[in-house]
Amino acid sequence: MGKYMIKALVFVILFISACSIIGLQEDYVSPESAAEVEEVEQVELPPEPEPxxxxxxxxxxxxxxxxxxxxxxxxxxxxxxxxxxxxxxxxxxxxxxxxxxxxxxxxxxxxxxxxxxxxxxxxxxxxxxxxxxxxxMPREFDKQYLTVSTTQKDQRSDENFDEDSVHTNRAKAVTSEKPLWEGAFVKPVEGRISTDFGMIRYINKEESGRHSGFDIAAARGTPVKAANNGVVRLSMMLRVTGNTIIIDHGCNIYSSYAHLDKLLVEEGAEVKKGDIIGEVGTTGFSTGPHLHWTITIGKLFINPESLMEKDPLGFINTEGQTD
Ligand SMILES: [Zn+2]
Missing domain, CATH: 2.60.40.10 (Immunoglobulins)
Known part of the structure; x- marks a missing residue:
């Protein structure tokens, strides 16, 4: 008789469980509840923006x-x-x-x-x-002829360029996801521009490509300022550009400062526009004290003037609208 009692008990328990599951399911599918959920969702979701x-x-x-x-x-x-x-x-x-x-x-x-x-x-x-x-627009770039010693020319070997680009590529592989710069960029050193951006250069009568930035003539030891706010991604001695600093300004924009006599900031440092980061020198491939200053977007060199004239964010106002 005990066996039958247990079987009966198990059956009753199963029956009650089944009923309660059905009951729960009914709760979930009841039309009133579904309508309520939908209403709540409609209130919480803002309309999708139009691009x-x-x-x-x-x-x-x-x-x-x-x-x-x-x-x-x-x-x-x-x-x-x-x-x-x-x-x-x-x-x-x-x-x-x-x-x-x-x-x-x-x-x-x-x-x-x-x-x-x-x-x-x-x-x-x-x-x-x-x-x-x-x-x-059309633009003519001037030609520049340099005569240097064989030893100096050897500094610009493919091997040295390749070695340097390992470091500069590493520095430019990282960028801040948001703009760090504020307003237009400033010239890092006061002084005459001795070689303009884009100049077609001949070294010992051999064409050596375009000049990637500005050469600013200044005495050795002249303080060099950060062109805008950013994070220092490279600060080290390179073979061609000598003591070099690269600053990441965010959104793939970088500025680079070459041939420095002294490096006054370390990698990872946050700098503000106008902060002193180094001193003018003539390290690396250089014929005399000057600052070789470049701006790149990704790895493409652009004319620094285009960021000095106006803030590249100037066409968007703070509400995200255009002017
Ligand atoms: Zn230069």
Missing amino acids: EIIFSGMEMQPGGCFGIYLKGMTDRDEIQVTTTLVQEQPSFFPHLEGKLAIVGISCRTKDGEYKYKVQVQRDGEIAAEREEILKV
Whole structure:
């Protein structure tokens, strides 16, 4: 008889459990509750923003730069750029309520008109699209002839350049996701520009490419200032550029200071615009005391003047709107 009692008890327990599960399930699917949940969701979810594509300008110089700001973006939006102006896809960084890219133009870019199309895709559909004709203005770059000793010329060997680029590439592989700079960039040293950006250089009658920045003539020991706020990513002696400092200003913008006599900041240091970071010297491949100052967007050298004229964020106001 005991066996039957246990079986009966188990059956009763199972029956009660089954009833309560069904009851619970009924609770979950009851139409009133479903409606309540839906209502709560509708209240909490803000409407999705509409993407908008904004350019900082339509006319540019070879060696210049421009900004693209994408307003009203969501995390799942994808950006596609189609153009013949620059080969690489620009890097976009989160900024205010959207995404920002600062795009550099090579000094070798021929003058003319270039199509530039930006497309924002959301859930597999085109959410925004804008195609513009960007105009690159003509610009002549001067030629410069240098005569140096064989020993000095040997300092510019491929091997030395390769060795240096291991370090500079490492420094430029890291960037702050948000702009660290504030306002326009400043000239790091007062003085005459002895070699302009983009100059076509001949060393001992052999063409050696374009001058990647400004050479500013100044006496040895003259203090060198940070061109803008940023983080020091490199501070060391290199073979060609001598004592060198690289500052990351965020969003792929870097400034570099070469041939320094003294390095006064360490890697990882946060600097403010105008802070003294080193002293003018003539270390590395150099014919006399001067500062070789460059600006790169990613690895592309641009004319430092284009960041000194105006804040590259100037086309976006603080509310994320255009001026
Ligand atoms: Zn130089």
